Amino acid sequence: xxxxxxxxxxxxxxxxxxxxxxxxxxxxxxxxxxxxxxxxxxxxxxxxxxxxxxxxxxxxxxxxxxxxxxxxxxxxxxxxxxxxxxxxxxxxxxxxxxxxxxxxxxxxxxxxxxxxxxxxxxxxxxxxxxxxxxxxxxxxxxxxxxxxxxxxxxxxxxxxxxxxxxxxxxxxxxxxxxxxxxxxxxxxxxxxxxxxxxxxxxxxxxxxxxxxxxxxxxxxxxxxxxxxxxxxxxxxxxxxxxxxxxxxxxxxxxxxxxxxxxxxxxxxxxxxxxxxxxxxxxxxxxxxxxxxxxxxxxxxxxxxxxxxxxx
Numbered sequence: 001x002x003x004x005x006x007x008x009x010x011x012x013x014x015x016x017x018x019x020x021x022x023x024x025x026x027x028x029x030x031x032x033x034x035x036x037x038x039x040x041x042x043x044x045x046x047x048x049x050x051x052x053x054x055x056x057x058x059x060x061x062x063x064x065x066x067x068x069x070x071x072x073x074x075x076x077x078x079x080x081x082x083x084x085x086x087x088x089x090x091x092x093x094x095x096x097x098x099x100x101x102x103x104x105x106x107x108x109x110x111x112x113x114x115x116x117x118x119x120x121x122x123x124x125x126x127x128x129x130x131x132x133x134x135x136x137x138x139x140x141x142x143x144x145x146x147x148x149x150x151x152x153x154x155x156x157x158x159x160x161x162x163x164x165x166x167x168x169x170x171x172x173x174x175x176x177x178x179x180x181x182x183x184x185x186x187x188x189x190x191x192x193x194x195x196x197x198x199x200x201x202x203x204x205x206x207x208x209x210x211x212x213x214x215x216x217x218x219x220x221x222x223x224x225x226x227x228x229x230x231x232x233x234x235x236x237x238x239x240x241x242x243x244x245x246x247x248x249x250x251x252x253x254x255x256x257x258x259x260x261x262x263x264x265x266x267x268x269x270x271x272x273x274x275x276x277x278x279x280x281x282x283x284x285x286x287x288x289x290x291x292x293x294x295x296x297x298x299x300x301x302x303x304x305x306x307x308x309x310x311x
Contacts, residue, residue, distance in 0.1 A: 001018075001020070001054050001057060001058075002046065002050045002053070002054055002173060002229050003018075003020055003088070004020065004022050004023040004039065004044070004097050005023060005024075005036065005038050005039045006035070006038060006159075007020075007088050008035055008090075008120075008311075009086055009088065010146050010184070010186075010217065010267075011217075011266040011267060012132070012173060012184075012215075013084075013086040013118060013265075014076060014206050015080075015083075015084070015241065016082075016084040016085060016086035016118065017082045017085045017086065017111065017114065018083070018086055018088050019051065019055070019058075019086070019087055019107075020046050020050070020086065020087075020088045020089070021045070021046050021051055021084050021087045021088070021089065021092050021095070021101075021119075022043065022044065022045055022046060022053075022087070022089030022090075022091070022092045022094075022095065023036075023039060023041075023044045023046070023088075023089050024036050024041060024042050024043040024044055024086070024089065024090060024175075024204075025042065025043060025089070025090030025091060026042070026043045026090070026091055026094050026122075027090075027091070027122060027124070027163055028042050028043070028090075029160055029161040029163065030160055030161055030162060030230075031159070031160045031227060031228040031229040031232060032160060032188075032191070032221060032223065032227055032229040033227065034224045034226050034227050034310075035090070036090060037226060043089075043090075045095065045099075046221070048099075048102060048103075048106070049214075050148075051103060051106060052106050052110070055106055055107060055109075055110035055111055056080065056110055056201035058110065058111055059110045059256070061082060061113050062074075062112055065178055066077055070208070074248075075076050079080070081113035082111055082113055082114050082117055082145045083114060083116070083235070084114060084115070084116050084117070084118065084144075085107055085111070085114050085116075085117045085118070086117075086118045086119060087103070087117065087118070088119075089119070090120055090122075091119075091120055091121055091122045091125050092119040092120065092121075093119055093120070093121035093122070093125040093126070093142075094121075094122065094124075094125040094147060096128075097129055097130075097133040097137065100137060100140075100142065101136070101137070101140055101224050103117075104137075104141050105115060105140075105148070105196050108110045108139070108141075108204070110166070114141070115141060116141050116143045116144060117140075117141045117142050117143070118142075118143065118144040118146065119142075119143060119145060120145075120146050120147075120148070121145040121146065121147050121183075122147070122148070122164075123147065123149070123163075123164040123168050123169055123172050123173075123193060124163055124164055124165070124168075126173075126175060126176060127168075127172055128171040131175060131178065131179065134175060134176065134178075134181060134193060135178035135179045135180070137179070137181070138179050138180045140180045143180075143181055144182050144184065144214070145176070145179070145181060145182075145183040145198035146183070146184050146186065147183050147184070147185055147186070147195040148167050148185075149186065149187065149193045149200075149204075149207070149309050150162060150186065150188040150210070151187065151188060151192060151193050151200045151203065151204050152169065152200070152203035152204035152205070153166070153191070153192045153196070153200040153203045153204065154203070155196075155201060156191045156192040156193070156196070156200055158269060159193075159238070160191060160229070161228075165262065166203065166207050169207055169208060169211075170210050170211065173211045173212075173213075173219075174211065176211075177211065177212050181243065182212075182221065183213055183214065184213055184214050184215040184216075184217060185208065185213045185215070185216050185217065186217050186219055186242055187216055187217065187218050187219070187253065188220075188221050188230070188242065189218055189219070189220045189221060189241075189249050189250050190220060190221030190241045190245075190246045190249070191248040192241075192249075192274040193238055193239055193240070194239040194240060194242070194245065195239075195241075195249060197241055197245050197246065198248075198249065198251030200249065201249045201250070201252035202253075202255040202256055203257065204253055205252075205253055205256035205257050205258075208257060208259060208261070209256075209257065209258045209259055211259075212259070212294060214261070214262060215261065215262040215263070215264060216253075216257070216261055216262070216263050216264075217264050217266065217267070218250055218253075218264065218265040218270065218303050219265075219266070219267050219269045219270065220243075220246050220265075220269040220270055220305075221241075221246070222269050222308055223303055226309075242298055242302075242306065243271075243298055243301030243302055244293055244298050244301070246287055247292055247293050248293065250265070250289060251286060251289045251290070251293075252268070253276075254282060254285055254286055255286070256288070257278055259278070260277070260278060260279065261277075261278050261284070262276075262277055262278075263275065263276055263277070263278055263281075263285060264273070264276075268308065269308065271296075271301055271304040271305075272288075272292055272296075274289075
């Protein structure tokens, strides 16, 4: 399989076939992000012959000796057939409609057991597709996009150079809703900065309440010295939230969400993991956050953040 640099995927894509169709990020300007700094280029598309070769390799998965042995040790008759592909890279959905359809065709040809295709996507990637193209991509299997919305706070979006506004999130995700393409949001606690967590949480809830995300996944802002945001902090133009403030921010977000949605904090940036469904698990989740804020000291949480070598 062809893989370039560190491969990032959401926790819930653990059983998906990771298929490299891009590497890097077309935007690569978010002040807090260092995920793709290890690459010697900004963005690159994989040649279709590489994608095809990887799919030819993947179709042999159910006969792979290690996979067969692992299945037997688990008491299974054989390896489970691959049912989902996750296209790697920061935003493969930026690819032109024709290329995405060609990739879907290769997946159907070589691994027909795969029924759905997911990937990371930027809001601006959706803008590039017509309504008809989005509907066609859904029929071809594209479903379950993961979108780093980060926040609904326009001031934070602009400062962090996200390249879109809260209104853009609403407009483009409504188009995904109409096309039938489901999506999950990543929310970045702390992105609004010290003293603005409540503003960011309420603005984000207001955006999400107009849409139909399947999941809101919380990550906590972790600032690395190689980031532009770190340099902004050194210049005194931005101040980081405390760790307790981040938990209070998540608490406010939970209180203000009015839609049925899965809510989770599962990534490495979270010192404490939790998940549940809204509205039924809201009180249990709020109680868990209350307990963290009441019993865990700021210095303990800060120590976890300092020792997080990478996300």
